[in-house]
Amino acid sequence: MRKLIDSAKDSASTQVVHTSVKHESAARQVQGSAKYIDDLVEPQGTLYAAVGTSQCAAGIIESMDLSAVRASEGVVDVITIDDVPGHKDIGPVFEGDPLLANGEVKFYGQPYFAVLATSVHLARKAALKGNIKVIPTAAVFTTEEAHKHERFVRPTHRFGQGDADTQLAAAPLRCKGNLSIGGQEHMYLEGQVSLAIPDEDGRMKVYTSSQHPSEVQKLVAEVLNIKLHHVMVDMRRMGGGFGGKETQAAQWACLASLLASRNQCAVKCRLPRSTDMHVTGKRHPFDNSFEVGFNENGKIVATKVDINGNCGHSPDLSDAIVDRAMFHADNGYFLGASNIVGHRLQTNMVSHTAYRGFGGPQGMIMAEAMMDAMARKLEVDPLTVRKQNLYGPETGTITPYGMEVEHNLLPEMIAKLEKDADYWARRDEITEFNRNSPVIKKGLALTPVKFGISFTAKHLNQA
Template sequence: MMTKHLVPDTTAAKIRGGVGEGQVHDSAHKHVTGEAIYIDDMAEPAGTLHAYLGLSTVAHGKILSMDLSEVEKAPGVVAVLTARDVPGVNDLSPTGLNDEPVLPEDYVQFLGQPIFAVVAETREQARRACHKAKIEYEELPALIEPGQVDLTNPRLVTKPLKLTRGDAQQAIASAPHRIKGQMNLGGQDHFYLEGQIGFAIPGEDMDVTVYSSTQHPSEVQHMVAHALGVPSHAVTIEVRRMGGGFGGKETQANLFAAIAAIAAKKLNRAVKIRPDRDDDMTATGKRHDFLIDYEVGFDDDGNILGVDFSYAARCGYAADLSGAVTDRALFHCDNTYFYPAVHAVSKPLYTNTVSNTAFRGFGGPQGIVGAERVIEEVAYALGKDPLEIRKRNFYGTSDRNVTPYHQTVEDNIIDRLVAELEVEAGYKARREEIARFNASSRIVKRGIALTPVKFGISFTATHFNQAGALVHVYTDGSVHLNHGGTEMGQGLNLKVAQVVAEEFQIDLEQVKITATTTGKVPNTSATAASSGSDLNGMAAQNAARQIKDRLIDFAADKHGVPKDQVVFLPNRVRIGNQEIPFADLIREAYMARIQLSAAGFYKTPKIHWDRDKGQGRPFYYFAYGAACSEVSIDTLTGEYVVERVDILHDVGRSINPALDRGQIEGGFIQGMGWLTTEELVWDNKGRLRTHAPSTYKIPLASDRPKIFNVKLADWSENVEPAIHRSKAVGEPPFVHGVSVLHAISDAVASVADYKVCPRLDAPATPERVLMAVERLKTAKNL
């Protein structure tokens, strides 16, 4: 029986955990106690087998012979898979270029390329058996470093992009000042806590279920289906959570899922594959490193008149996502700056190294680093504060608001953000104090930099800007939610649950999100491009509103009131002058055969892009931010300490301020690591030498800034009707790490009285800092 009562005064009542409320990550307690279930924690069915990959030992070569007889005889080995065992299409290329085999047949193209797989009773048996292979190669010439490539006539893995507006060469040639330079910008390993893993369980007929640590379940589904030679409906991919992804599990999970699935169907037993950290780092792609050539023309006041950029990227042996990554680098070669004339080209270079892939920012950070180097060059050439040059060249009014790709910047707030941070961080006074300190300090020098961020939000491949969700309301008023996004620690599931709770006006604990599965929401886009909350939040909201509209129609009709008198209040519904609990309305609707389930959908409006013309609106909106960093360096060793960081960041109307602050803090630290300590090194044979925590240095807790202030620009809201007027927060904060690089550069520049641009390459390791100091000392004495 439905409970009814008169309407009380409920103006102060709120649901628990709605939109705008800071909520702790729904699995946080499980993460710290070890209760969170990852794929390797799942109970294994009886008879589960384990696979391991055999890797190539040359960077480029023809396979002359492959003797795997000793591998097959090794203890516990059940099967050995080669290219001949791929029943369908032997290709995992996400772009359909047919350049990335599951297992190569005739040629290997990088050292560490998987060329066979061993399936054994235990993982250790499979791992040990791999080393018994006898493979003979005819070694071929290998291109390892971008510097080995003839940039005038390079081999490219995909079609380059060109952006032009105005006559850049003429503007540079006629400018009062001109500077030309080059920057070497390193890559980065994803270093997720949970490595790559695939766990396949065969079903009847063609069916297979794969538990995959992936950011893109639908792509893994399609790749596994192609490799097996079966329709996509036969393959189900499930993802409950990942222990980090950062882009490294957007396409790189394909291989591990495919190997597990092929072995499972061949042997009709469950198969799991999980590589060691060393092999994971060797065999999977990374952030693209770039060789950035730039030329800039500017006037006496520091106004940029024209720029010419070339972004050459080490892409590896296959295209993977390199086309889109290098495109986005060009999209961000302006950062927050208006260029009256610009010419920019990408060069996605073929090299005999692992195929590089998506990484937080997806090329955008590399583009922004190039823009900030140009600003730095202009500032030192004119003897001005780099912040003055930055502010002078910001996007502005109607004659200064068009990007190199011809999108109009309509939501610019960078002036206010930077002005506020400049005051709150005490930038001017600190800069003056640092100059005085450096003048009297012979060994230790300090530096400060305030850098801005403008980051475009949307997939640059327009068709990816769509999402689906499935919402069920059960008769007790509880809600089941499933969407196409994946949870990798960033709190996406919690944010989407908050959106649904807000729609129904029920407490957050009434909403349960289940594992992402291709069997519930099909044809999903990757959880990437900072669009997880934007896309999936809107799709879930759409589904909830469909159900809500049905409930309103039902209640209005049953109680004989206008629809506008049916109002959802915290955990109850007002119908005319009565209120009933939410669960009671749901039960009554069920008895009246009202559908309490809906599939939601959303596609991002307004965006369009013509790549051939280099023009369009690839981004729905921009996210902004600014960071001020202070460092101290030891000029005798090159070592440095990050003393203080202040960040002011724009997330629009935050759905969950606690999660957003966490993303900003973590993004900054990861960006700082990329530009300071995380160095990838290949030897001349193509062997990755930094393939483990012992040789690859991510930031430690002790590397965090001594003072670390993070603030949300709580006055901002998205001018576009994104989910609750919020803005994306995953990738833009990563770029704040650029402020540390430029603070180090500022400290180095003090050695030569700030008259010479240090031209620091990144990562700015202590060795590079020391070499830059010595270089500037020499320049000062000349």
């Protein structure tokens, strides 16, 4: 930062803000010289890990015959959950994520075992030879089925203000709707990869493509049953993450470290992209519904929102993600008397995880769906309804979770954008175009965004 300020002064400018500065790795990344985990020079004698995965979504493991895996060319070691000397569960906050399948199958593609071999090809080839017998059980894939069977990874949360049911019943106008929001694959530049190297005195050095190196350190230590300070984690750059490597990079680091510890050699575990996409979580799919009561001017008097997060088989970070979806169900609008409910539903899917926005987008879209539904009912432009319900003295300033919205610039910003962007003239042009175009249609929207940067656990916001 000092260098930046000095160079700015040297160029006859005292401004640091608005000064163009290159990303510190930009040149190396463009030239291809930036080192990712898979680019590191491997120590002599490095061996390679792969995982054998389930071919069903739910069941009880009856038997596991890995003799063909052990006999496969180049195989040095094979491990199951029974070979873990320390913690068998690596759930980041709550339990539910076994390092390898532990007596039951929770989702399609769940790793049963890990194999170590002299080459990547031989390890992956051997991983296909496991003979696992599973007694299938009924699998649950949708939030509707999960509700029916009362399957939740964490308790349901709710908040709101006023008497939403009474106010809804008395509202002059009402409308309701449902919205299914699909998941999303992270597709990071470099996939999940770890290189574990045994060190002196039982220590372990781990190079990992992770957004959370301290958690990797903790979990590797717990799995190996060694002291935390005996694990050193090195993470120079990860080639993209945006949540996909926040909790779910730890499993591969733990497996590589366990195999490295058992065989006293460097072990590299790099998932092929197809396996990566099977065994790691996505953005949470949501199935949400709303009911909103409003007056003839489009002003909201009462709102009920049901938020249903498809969390997959375990909690992972779903508690906080569904919370954030709930916190953003109002977006920039006062919802009147409100009742917001958030369910964390358990399904036989890979455990869904952090993704940029962390539940916020799946919540905000509900507020905008309500605005659009009201606009259609009133046969007015959606921007008119949006402006009518923005937080402010004439509507209300208390969120459904009890926080007062202060220093709100949304009305002023939207009014300026509306004018500067010639919103209404462009809307008229688009309406005319759509009237005369039988196939191609155009759209236009101006929407606010309220996003809280804070953590949902208050004590994490001290800085």
